[in-house]
Amino acid sequence: MPLEVFPGNFRNLEKIRDFYAKAARAAGLDEDAVYDVQMAVDEAAANIIDHAYGGEDQGVIECAYEITEKGIRIILHDHGKAFDPDLITPPDVSSDPCSRKPRGLGLFFMQKLMDTVSFTFNGDGGNILTMEKNKENCC
Amino acid sequence: MEIKTTPLKRCTLLEVNGRIDSSTAPRLADIFNEITEGGEFHIVFDMGNVEFISSAGLWVMVTAQKKCKRFNRGEVYLAGVPKRIHEAFDLAGFIPYFKVFDSSAEAVGSF
Numbered sequence: 001m002p003l004e005v006f007p008g009n010f011r012n013l014e015k016i017r018d019f020y021a022k023a024a025r026a027a028g029l030d031e032d033a034v035y036d037v038q039m040a041v042d043e044a045a046a047n048i049i050d051h052a053y054g055g056e057d058q059g060v061i062e063c064a065y066e067i068t069e070k071g072i073r074i075i076l077h078d079h080g081k082a083f084d085p086d087l088i089t090p091p092d093v094s095s096d097p098c099s100r101k102p103r104g105l106g107l108f109f110m111q112k113l114m115d116t117v118s119f120t121f122n123g124d125g126g127n128i129l130t131m132e133k134n135k136e137n138c139c
Numbered sequence: 140m141e142i143k144t145t146p147l148k149r150c151t152l153l154e155v156n157g158r159i160d161s162s163t164a165p166r167l168a169d170i171f172n173e174i175t176e177g178g179e180f181h182i183v184f185d186m187g188n189v190e191f192i193s194s195a196g197l198w199v200m201v202t203a204q205k206k207c208k209r210f211n212r213g214e215v216y217l218a219g220v221p222k223r224i225h226e227a228f229d230l231a232g233f234i235p236y237f238k239v240f241d242s243s244a245e246a247v248g249s250f
Binding site: 013 | 158162191193195197202204205223227230232233
């Protein structure tokens with residue numbers, strides 16, 4: 001499985017997006033789906049830096065992927081605090097954005113843009129986020 | 140990310156070239172703040188050359204809009220919004236909050 005390790009800081013978000021854009025193209029995804037993958041991994045990595053590590057340069061993000069029959073499976077692994085998606089209140093996207101707290105959109109985007117999103121916490125092993133994006137005509 | 144601001148008669152034109160993410164969004168926020176601290180609350184944001192925007196960038200724009208619309212003193216208009224970025228705005232539920240124009244000339248002329 002191809003793997004690259006990036007230090008967890010915001011300057012690396014572009015490199016992480018580019019790494020997965022290249023992988024998504026290799027998996028046969030069209031450009032709209034490649035953009036969705038880039039948005040999802042950006043939000044995921046930014047959440048890892050902000051919430052799992054509590055800031056920049058506190059740990060690494062291990063970025064792996066598998067090209068599958070359906071498309072691409074993306075695996076992001078960090079060694080920060082446990083993340084429980086059930087504790088995140090989904091944003092009310094029908095409400096006035098000015099009255100909303102500026103948070104919660106990252107996970108929402110990931111769930112909307114990808115076909116599957118799942119989190120597991122491995123104790124000392126950290127968080128493993130797995131997301132899949134299917135090719136448009138695959139299933 | 141490159142940012143260009145052009146003060147015009149009735150508004151300030153803000154043009155961004157590149158990607159707006161958690162790394163670059165704070166710089167965009169600084170530019171919006173500089174414009175509003177200078178007393179200008181009519182802003183046209185030409186997004187024609189924005190290649191990517193994450194939720195961090197979207198929130199910067201909502202914050203700027205909130206500040207400009209306060210006391211009915213102005214507004215941020217969007218121009219030339221690329222399709223995928225428009226979709227992100229829409230997904231976030233932000234579209235009703237912004238007037239979107241095809242071109243910056245049209246947006247500037249609407250103030």
